[in-house]
Amino acid sequence: MELLNIDCLGRPLRLEGSLAGWQQLFWDNNLVAQKNASAENEGMYTHEFEIRVQQAPTSEQITTDTDKPTPAQIHSEQELAKIFVIRLESNLRWQPFSLTYRLTVNDQLVSEGERNAKDIERQVPVTPTEAPQKFNLIGIGSLAFKLFKSAKVIKVLFGLASLAAYSWLFSFQFAVALIACLMVHEYGHIRAMHYFGMKTKGIYIIPFMGGLALSDDKINTRWQDEAISIMGPIFGLCLSLLLMLAYWITGNVFFAALANFNALINLINLLPILPLDGGHILKSIGFSVNGKFGLVALILGSVIGIVGSWTLGLSFLAFFMLIGSIEIVMEWKMRHQSHLLPLDRYGQIFSTIWYLVTVGALVAIMWYFAHSGDPILSAPMNILRS
Incomplete structure (x- = not known):
């Protein structure tokens, strides 16, 4: 990930590093110094390199073939190639993230300062390191979709196709309500992107696949990834609670069914x-x-979640938690290839509690309606038990 990007002799000086312990220093996009991966992945470190800069001669330094250069001109010609010794001293701490740096050129201080997680969130990496992508159908579908996502008409076409598909499966009224639920969910992602100052391309409703919120900018931290991801279900949870309130006030079972089904959609997400x-x-x-x-x-949390879901009779949740946990554990060794700044201890604890509370609240809504005696309202919970 990009840790630092400052000016040095009129060219960008960029420091990149990872949790694996390696660091690379680039000057004008050329690798000039590096530190190999090691167990010592934070603390004080110094990068030093030399630059030879050719200076353009002045009119006084230019002589003809018949002119005999003076001693002063000879000295000036020797000075045309000037050597700069550049030293970057850095003190890196990962959790919570902090980086203090000091840049000197020929032992003269040029720049110094410090950076924190907020600075990483706002930066636009020059050459972000991306983990290798697996060849799969989802990747191919994502690539094909990106070819068309710039056309606004695609949003309308996808929306109409979704309306037709859901109307065929359920009813026109329920299809409209379902698309509204998906829009609220995706709007939660959009709002989180705007909070982090990211430009967005809008919301796409895709038939039988739900919705998709797109951004022009890339995320820089795990906190951005986590917050943007969970805000969709959070907005969905709030909508289900409002629909429950409408059901209690009016007694209209339509609101109850929509609140229940919306909770299932967000729980699956x-x-x-x-x-x-x-x-x-x-x-x-x-x-x-x-x-x-x-x-x-990760393994312990997955085991607890799988066993707990199975004990409660939620076989659907237990099965897909098992599949998902295996997939994420298999990607564990690739985590250092990511350019994303990791969560600090507080962020890890807070995010875990936030996730579990959201899941618990959605399950509670479905559990409540499952005991209403109405077979339609019991359907979402029966899906989890299937």
Whole structure:
């Protein structure tokens, strides 16, 4: 990930590093110094390199073939190639993230300062490091979709196709309500993106696949990934609570059915499977814990979730938690290739509690309606038990 990008002799000086312990220093996009991966992945470190700069001669330094150069001109010609010794001293701490730096040129202080997680969130990486993408159908579908996402008419076409498909499966009224629920969910992602100052391309409703919120900007931290991912289900949870309130006031079972089904949609989005929201959240938390403790915590948390779901008779949740957990554990070794700044200890604990409370609240809504005696309102909970 990009840790620092400052000016040095009129050219960008960029420091990149990862939790694995390696650091690379680029001057004018050329690698000039590096530190190999090691167990010592934070603390004080100094990068030093030399630059030879050719200076353009002045009119006084230019002589003809017949002119005999003076001693002063000879000295000036020797000075045309000037050597600069550049030294960057840095003190890095990962959790919570902080970086203090001091840049000197020929032992003269040029720049110094410090950076924190907020600075990383706002930066636009020059050359972000991306983990290798697996060849799969989801990746191919995502690539094909990106080719068309710039056309606004695609939004309308997808929306109409979704309305027709859901009207065929259910009814026109329920299809309109379902699309509204999906829009609220995706709007939660959009609002989170705007909070972080990210430009967005809008919301796409895709038939039988739900919705998609797109951004022009890339995220820089695990906290951004986690917050953007969970805000969709949070907005969905708030909508279900409002629909429950409407049901209690009016007694109209339509509001109850919509609140129940909306809770199921958002709960499925929180399953620990990529590219669902829950997969991004679990990766953000688990991949932020450095060392083998993070892997142990991931496995232990998955086991507790799977056994707990199975004990409560929620076989659907238990099965997909198992599949998702295996997928994320298999990607564990690739976490250091990510350019995303990890969560600090507070962020890990807060995000875990936030995730569990959201899941619990959605399950509670479905549990409440499942005991109403209405077979339609029991359907979402029966899906979890299937």
